[in-house]
Amino acid sequence: MHYITFDKEKCVYCEMCSGVCSLSKLGQIKPSAACIKIARDTAQSFGQLSCAVCDMSHERACIDACPVEALSYDEQTGVVRFDAGLCTMCESCLDACPNVGIDRESERIMICDLCDGDPLCVKWCPEGALSWEGRS
Amino acid sequence: MMYGGYTGRFLTVDLGTGEFGELPLSDELAESYLGGRGFIAKLLYDRLPRGIDPLGPENEIIFATGPATGTMIPTASRIAVGVKSPLTGTISASYMGGHFGPELKYAGWDGVIITGVSPKPVMLVIDDDKVELRDAAALWGKDTQTTQSLMTEELGPDFRTGAIGSGGENLVPFANFLHVQHAAGRGGPGAVFGSKKLKAVAIRGTGGIRVAPAPAEYIAGCKELHDIIMENPVRPAFRWAGTTGMLPVVNEAIGLPWRNHQDDKVPDVSSIHNEEIAKYVKQYEACSGCNVICGSVVEFERNGKQYRSERIEHESVWALGPDCDILDLPALFEANLECDLVGIDTMTAGSTIAWAMEMTQRGLLSKEETDGLDFTWGNADVLVPAIRKMAARDGFGAILALGSRGAARAIGRGEEYAMQVKGLDMAAYAARGFTGMGLSYATTGRGADHNKAFTVAAEFLGVLGDYDRYTMEGKPELVKRMQDSTAIIDSLIMCMFTVDLGITVDLYARCANLPTGMSITADDVYTIGERINTVERLFNIEEGFTRADDTLPQRLQKEGAPSDPGGHTCPVDDVMDEYYEQRQWDADGVPTATLLQRLGL
Numbered sequence: 001m002h003y004i005t006f007d008k009e010k011c012v013y014c015e016m017c018s019g020v021c022s023l024s025k026l027g028q029i030k031p032s033a034a035c036i037k038i039a040r041d042t043a044q045s046f047g048q049l050s051c052a053v054c055d056m057s058h059e060r061a062c063i064d065a066c067p068v069e070a071l072s073y074d075e076q077t078g079v080v081r082f083d084a085g086l087c088t089m090c091e092s093c094l095d096a097c098p099n100v101g102i103d104r105e106s107e108r109i110m111i112c113d114l115c116d117g118d119p120l121c122v123k124w125c126p127e128g129a130l131s132w133e134g135r136s
Numbered sequence: 137m138m139y140g141g142y143t144g145r146f147l148t149v150d151l152g153t154g155e156f157g158e159l160p161l162s163d164e165l166a167e168s169y170l171g172g173r174g175f176i177a178k179l180l181y182d183r184l185p186r187g188i189d190p191l192g193p194e195n196e197i198i199f200a201t202g203p204a205t206g207t208m209i210p211t212a213s214r215i216a217v218g219v220k221s222p223l224t225g226t227i228s229a230s231y232m233g234g235h236f237g238p239e240l241k242y243a244g245w246d247g248v249i250i251t252g253v254s255p256k257p258v259m260l261v262i263d264d265d266k267v268e269l270r271d272a273a274a275l276w277g278k279d280t281q282t283t284q285s286l287m288t289e290e291l292g293p294d295f296r297t298g299a300i301g302s303g304g305e306n307l308v309p310f311a312n313f314l315h316v317q318h319a320a321g322r323g324g325p326g327a328v329f330g331s332k333k334l335k336a337v338a339i340r341g342t343g344g345i346r347v348a349p350a351p352a353e354y355i356a357g358c359k360e361l362h363d364i365i366m367e368n369p370v371r372p373a374f375r376w377a378g379t380t381g382m383l384p385v386v387n388e389a390i391g392l393p394w395r396n397h398q399d400d401k402v403p404d405v406s407s408i409h410n411e412e413i414a415k416y417v418k419q420y421e422a423c424s425g426c427n428v429i430c431g432s433v434v435e436f437e438r439n440g441k442q443y444r445s446e447r448i449e450h451e452s453v454w455a456l457g458p459d460c461d462i463l464d465l466p467a468l469f470e471a472n473l474e475c476d477l478v479g480i481d482t483m484t485a486g487s488t489i490a491w492a493m494e495m496t497q498r499g500l501l502s503k504e505e506t507d508g509l510d511f512t513w514g515n516a517d518v519l520v521p522a523i524r525k526m527a528a529r530d531g532f533g534a535i536l537a538l539g540s541r542g543a544a545r546a547i548g549r550g551e552e553y554a555m556q557v558k559g560l561d562m563a564a565y566a567a568r569g570f571t572g573m574g575l576s577y578a579t580t581g582r583g584a585d586h587n588k589a590f591t592v593a594a595e596f597l598g599v600l601g602d603y604d605r606y607t608m609e610g611k612p613e614l615v616k617r618m619q620d621s622t623a624i625i626d627s628l629i630m631c632m633f634t635v636d637l638g639i640t641v642d643l644y645a646r647c648a649n650l651p652t653g654m655s656i657t658a659d660d661v662y663t664i665g666e667r668i669n670t671v672e673r674l675f676n677i678e679e680g681f682t683r684a685d686d687t688l689p690q691r692l693q694k695e696g697a698p699s700d701p702g703g704h705t706c707p708v709d710d711v712m713d714e715y716y717e718q719r720q721w722d723a724d725g726v727p728t729a730t731l732l733q734r735l736g737l
Contacts (some may be wrong), residue, residue, distance in 0.1 A: 012429050014422035015235070019208045022344065023351050029207055030344025032242065042293045045281065045444055046316075046421065046433045105343075120355070126366065126427035127420075 002078065002114060002132060004036065004122065006051035010129035013038060013049055017121035017130060024120050025110065026103055033103035035112040036121050036130075051130075053121075054080065054099045054112040062111065065096035071109065079113045138163050140348035141203035141651030142171075147245045147267060149260060151332050152193070152252030156267045161246055168736070170648060170664055171202025173229045173626035175247060176218030177671040180227055183249075186678050190222035190324075191307055191331040193253045199240065199337075200229075200247040202629040206238030206424065207345055207651045208358045210365050210639075211631035213237055213423035220679075221323040221582060222309040222331075223484070223539055224559040227675040228323030228582040231629065232298075233423035233431075236315040239296040242341025254333040261291065262339045272335040276305065279477040280314045287338050295338040301479025303527040304330035308537045310484035311527075313337075317446035317476050318423075322560065323582050326479050348653025357650045361643065362427050368638040371428060375420075377410040378430040379450035383564075384409050387458075389596065390700050391569035391605075393562070394458050395497075395513060396490040397555045397689075400566035400697035402458045408465050416469070417447060428633055438466040445473040451586070454564035455486025456519060460493055467516035474520050478527035484539050487561035489522050491540035494553045505547070507531040555692075558583035558685050567692045567706040570595045571608050574706035575615045578688050579715060581672040587632050589618035599636055606704040612715035620665030624648070627668065667735045669719075670727050674737075683725040686712060 018034035026033060035054070041047035056078060063071045063080060070087035071080055089107055093100045101110035112119075114132075122132045137144030137160075146159040169178045176198050188194040197219055204212035215237030221228035240248070243264050250260070257272040270290075275283045283299040291297075296315065303311035304326030311326030312319045329335070347354050365371055373381045386392045387405050394402045406412070413434070421431035432447045448469055456471045457463060475482045489511070495501035496511040503510065507525070509518050509532065525533025535543045540554035540561055555562045560583025567574030572591025577584035591614055594600040600618070603610055624644050625632060639647070642658045649656055656664070676685075687693075688708050696703030716723065720731035727737075 009419075012420045012422040012431075013235075014426055014429070015424050016208065016427070019206075019425060020355060023208070023347075023355060026344065027351050028344030028346045030242065030342075031238075032342040033344070039293070042285075042288045046419065046446075124359075124362075126362075126422075126429065 003056040004053050004112060004114070004119060005131050005133050006053070007129045007131075008049050008051070010127045011038060011049045011051070012127055012129070013040065014126065016124045016126065020120045020124045024115065026106060026108070030103070033101060033110055035101055035110045037101065052099045061096040062093040062100050065092040067092060071111070077114070077117070080111045081113070082109045082111060084108060137161055137166070139166055139203065139652040139654060140346055141207055142166060143241055143244050143246045143345070145245060146247045146249055147262065149248060149250045149267070150252045151250060151254040151258065151269070151334060154269055159249065166203070166652070167654070168664065168667060170624065170627040171205070171246070172200050172214075172216040172629035173623055174664065174668045175200040175627070176216055176229045177227065177668050177675070179249065180218055180220065181671050181675045184220055188220065190220045190225065191327060195220050195328055195331070197250040197325065197328055197332070197334070198247060201237045201241055202627050203652045204628040204630060204647055206241040207347055208425050209628070209630065209647045209651065210358070210362050211423070211426045211428060211634055212628060212647070213425050214629040214631060215240065215320070216626065216629060217313055217320040217325045219323070219325045219328040222307070222327045223324040224583050225679055226558060226582045226681065227672050228325070229626065230312065230320035230323050230325050231626065232313075232315055232318040232320035233426070233631065234315045234318040235424045236296050236298055236318070236339065237629070238424045239339045239341045241345050242343050243339055244341065244343050250332065250334065253331065257333045257335050259287065259336040259338060260334060262337070264340065264342055275299070275335045277302065280479045281317075281477060283336055284316065287336055291338050295340045297336065297338050299336035299479070300326040300329045301477060301527065303478045303480035305335070306527060306529045307331060308480055308527060308529065309542070310481040310539055311479050312481050314476060314479055319476065319481070322481050322483060322585065347651040349650070354650065361639070361647065364638045364643070365427055365634070370636055374428050374430045374633060374637070377414060378432065378447060380410040380413050380448070380453060382450050383453065386565065389569065390697060391566045391596070392454065392458060392564060393566045395461050396459060396494040396553060397562065397566070397691060398494070399699050400569050401699035402463070405458065405463070407463045408453055408457055408468065412465055413447060413453070421446070426631065428631065428637065430633065434469060436466045436469045438470045443470065443473060445469060445476070448472040451564050452482035452486070455483045456489070457486075459486055459490040461513040462516045462519065463514070464516040467519060471519035471523060474523045478523060480523065480527055483563060484561045485523055485526060487555060488536050488540045488543060489519065491543065491550065491554055492536065495550045500550050505532060552690065555689055556584055557688060558681070560584050565592055566697065567688055568697050568700065568704050570605055571706045572603065572611045572614050574688055574692060575608070575611050575708050575711065575715065576619065578686050578708040579615065580619065581669070581676055588622055589615045590622070590632060590635060591615060591618055593635055594618070597636060606702065608707065608711045612711050612718045616715065616718040617662065619669055620662045623665035623668040624661045627664070663735070667737065670731060670735055670737065673721070673727055677726055683712065686725060
């Protein structure tokens with residue numbers, strides 16, 4: 001099983017990851033709706049950076065929270081799939097996991113699908129803060 | 137709006153009535169002026185009555201992004217802030233990086249036009265389509281960084297913030313507007329904010345930007361541009377040292393002004409060398425969508441106090457440092473941070489202090505006149521008190537707060553030692569060592585700005601040709617051409633560093649075409665740039681500027697730098713006719729009818 005890892009010491013807050021992710025998934029550059037988002041701790045000046053992206057390692061709380069099976073686990077690729085036809089936009093998945101995103105304009109739940117095995121965010125990160133690792 | 141990359145509209149804000157509106161962006165405006173600086177030139181020229189007081193109610197503040205802003209075109213994070221400058225009386229656009237510009241686009245706006253005067257201090261909050269003016273009484277009087285922290289507390293961490301400090305509130309004509317510690321910068325936009333009682337601006341954008349091509353095609357096109365920068369051999373120097381990497385190199389080449397431009401070489405820069413600066417760096421910082429990554433955060437101690445700040449930039453370290461013969465790095469970090477806190481331009485502040493130091497050296501300024509402040513060369517301890525007095529317009533600070541030329545005029549002596557053009561103080565590249573820079577300082581619309589034709593690239597770095605640094609020969613053509621191409625960088629809006637990182641004029645055309653779907657050629661880049669420069673010229677001519685204003689201080693035209701064995705000067709007056717001919721301006725510097733017709737003006 002693969003997942004995106006984040007090195008907070010290397011991230012420089014260019015947000016290229018959320019730009020390219022949103023363009024690829026939604027057809028527009030829209031960082032707020034990307035599957036990967038970088039946030040800054042604003043309590044300190046130039047505070048710690050953190051990354052919200054599906055880490056594929058948890059209990060898949062998003063799937064459990066979905067009342068209509070719009071989210072499902074793809075055994076073959078190890079990612080969560082979203083079916084827009086079934087989704088009622090109840091947003092229960094958003095409450096269940098901080099790494100779930102949403103694009104209200106297109107009514108899509110945004111969860112990292114690893115770009116079918118070639119994650120763009122990793123490719124675009126200029127500092128190597130994102131990498132793409134396997135986990136047994 | 138038929139083109140990609142734009143949102144297609146400007147937000148209008150009337151601070152007097154509290155009314156908001158929308159101004160649609162026409163295809164024609166986009167085609168003729170592209171964005172950023174181009175939009176500001178056209179809008180301010182068309183909208184502002186002539187002869188207004190820059191700090192009066194009729195001046196406007198225009199935030200403008202470009203078609204590339206926030207679209208993953210490398211370095212396109214920047215936003216321009218345009219006003220009629222209270223320092224120079226010219227049209228002026230200042231730029232800042234960070235995340236402010238892209239956020240405005242994501243909120244659905246290409247720019248914001250702010251008019252009128254608020255009766256009380258306010259903060260403008262742009263939350264996508266929801267716009268409001270909030271009471272800012274609690275923010276008034278606070279420094280720029282405290283203000284932004286309080287804004288984040290009030291609005292939440294998702295908002296991008298920007299604010300003026302006491303400098304802007306007190307109408308210091310070189311006060312700026314800061315987003316985090318990114319400053320829009322020179323020419324005094326902060327004072328115009330202050331005059332309008334607009335303390336701060338917050339933006340949250342949750343929308344997206346659409347580009348012309350299909351996503352996969354666009355991503356591939358952008359990746360090519362990013363790779364050009366990543367693979368450029370100069371990129372690691374920017375990544376490591378930011379702009380300060382230039383300092384020792386330029387000094388060694390006798391091109392770094394010292395002691396208010398009395399010489400062009402500092403005896404020893406080892407204490408402020410970029411390798412010294414790097415020792416304080418704690419983390420690196422990028423602007424949105426940038427892979428150059430020239431920013432960093434430093435931690436330092438001075439007089440027992442601990443500080444955390446953005447690293448000082450080349451121009452700031454020079455103006456507060458060698459220009460004042462101050463080579464104490466923590467003192468320069470501290471002075472730089474103090475300028476950012478009170479929200480005044482580090483370059484004009486440093487250059488004006490350097491003027492006071494030369495006046496002191498020559499016995500033209502006494503300690504009685506300076507409220508006891510000791511403006512002896514190298515006195516690091518005068519920096520912070522002088523900066524605070526300037527921002528507060530307190531005592532002698534009120535004189536210094538006019539900039540070097542204004543200060544000289546206020547006390548009635550020493551204008552020949554004011555190292556400025558049109559009231560804007562000069563930068564860290566010696567005019568006598570790089571004559572193209574001198575001609576650019578002399579002819580740039582808002583005065584001695586180093587970023588409107590960075591000819592050092594062609595005269596010294598070997599990036600855009602191989603010009604003799606010292607001769608005036610060929611410089612009118614070079615300066616004109618680079619002023620025009622730079623206007624496009626400022627309109628897209630990309631970062632000036634891309635000039636040194638392999639982005640050529642045909643690639644700027646590509647950076648415009650990729651998101652928009654336009655088909656601009658390299659020739660069009662020059663034509664649009666020429667149009668922007670010409671409109672800015674028309675603005676200034678109609679404000680009463682003449683050929684007499686396109687000059688350099690006599691020191692630089694007549695006396696060689698003592699360290700320069702060749703004794704070179706920068707006699708820009710001698711080539712002004714040729715420069716005007718290149719520009720198709722008449723002998724008085726007025727754009728000719730032929731030029732206006734060719735540019736469709």
